[in-house]
Amino acid sequence: MNGIAGTDKSKGAVSIVDVSPRDGLQNEKVPVSTHDKLRLINDLIALGARRIEAVSFVNPKKVPQMADADAVMAGVPRDADASYIGLVLNTRGAYRAVDAGVDEINYVLPVTDAFAAANQNTTVAAALDALEEVAGIAAAAAIPVSVTAAVAFGCPYQGDVSGEQALSVVRSALQRAQLAEVALADTIGCAVPWQVKEVFAALAAETDVPLRAHLHETRHTALANTYAAMAAGVRIFDSAVGGLGGCPFAPGAAGNVSTEDLAWMLERAGFSTSIDPRAATELGRWICAKVETAPRSGLAGAGVFPKAA
Numbered sequence: 001m002n003g004i005a006g007t008d009k010s011k012g013a014v015s016i017v018d019v020s021p022r023d024g025l026q027n028e029k030v031p032v033s034t035h036d037k038l039r040l041i042n043d044l045i046a047l048g049a050r051r052i053e054a055v056s057f058v059n060p061k062k063v064p065q066m067a068d069a070d071a072v073m074a075g076v077p078r079d080a081d082a083s084y085i086g087l088v089l090n091t092r093g094a095y096r097a098v099d100a101g102v103d104e105i106n107y108v109l110p111v112t113d114a115f116a117a118a119n120q121n122t123t124v125a126a127a128l129d130a131l132e133e134v135a136g137i138a139a140a141a142a143i144p145v146s147v148t149a150a151v152a153f154g155c156p157y158q159g160d161v162s163g164e165q166a167l168s169v170v171r172s173a174l175q176r177a178q179l180a181e182v183a184l185a186d187t188i189g190c191a192v193p194w195q196v197k198e199v200f201a202a203l204a205a206e207t208d209v210p211l212r213a214h215l216h217e218t219r220h221t222a223l224a225n226t227y228a229a230m231a232a233g234v235r236i237f238d239s240a241v242g243g244l245g246g247c248p249f250a251p252g253a254a255g256n257v258s259t260e261d262l263a264w265m266l267e268r269a270g271f272s273t274s275i276d277p278r279a280a281t282e283l284g285r286w287i288c289a290k291v292e293t294a295p296r297s298g299l300a301g302a303g304v305f306p307k308a309a
Contacts, residue, residue, distance in 0.1 A: 016263060017051040017053060017212065018051070018240065019238045020244060022056050036290055047283060048275045048276050048279075054073065054086065073100035085106050091134055091137060098143060105146070106148055107146070110149075112165070115187075118157060119250075149182065151185070153166070153184070153190060153191035153195055153196070163198060167199065170203060182211055196225045212237065214256075218254040226265070238256060240259060242284025242295040242297060243297045260280035261297045261299055
């Protein structure tokens, strides 16, 4: 049974995009085999995940955990009711994603030049130019493309990022490409709820493109920021089982909001998700053991409430 027994699902559905195989693993030092990545993906599908960021097509010398992206995509189950997302940073990655057969392309668009230089060896202006090319590559293959605006609330190199700075970059992206979705990313987990609500509400007032929140738990504000984003109308959220995750070029990033905590909170509040929090907790324990770290979720420590299934 998915969800928490006895909760009223009258408030509508919230979509959870599980990014465990990509963002969850990319910064871990202990290598994860292709076989175990495919087990992770299959188990995510079994516990209810329907959109999965499976891989990223990046330089394997810089992000060794993603070196087997093509092999992972070759092994994912194609008869499951699941959409596989490939993250890209440039046109080379986009071509690889198309060849690998992803269902969605997610393009990372930094909102500061400092992070653009560290993460992608580029500038914001050049990244916007590349977005147009990536969108063209995706369109030619009939693959939807989304944008994740990185460091939208704060940058490890620049410091504070104003809402207007983030919105300006996203506006340019919306003008230059046909996007299926836009995410604002709290890449280093520095955002606070009032800030999240203000920026998402401002963006929602300007576009009908669906909005997604990518929230990190570095300073333990991710669930509060989820509530704030929902107050601004957001109904799509990224997460990772066990609370794994972090960007190699975002010092101090301590992991994504956990899939199990996010699904449990939403279900308890009366929203429906497709995710089984109990199964997500156990999967989080398994993959965390593989990378030799402890699960970071509240449910891994305290368990689901109420206890009865």
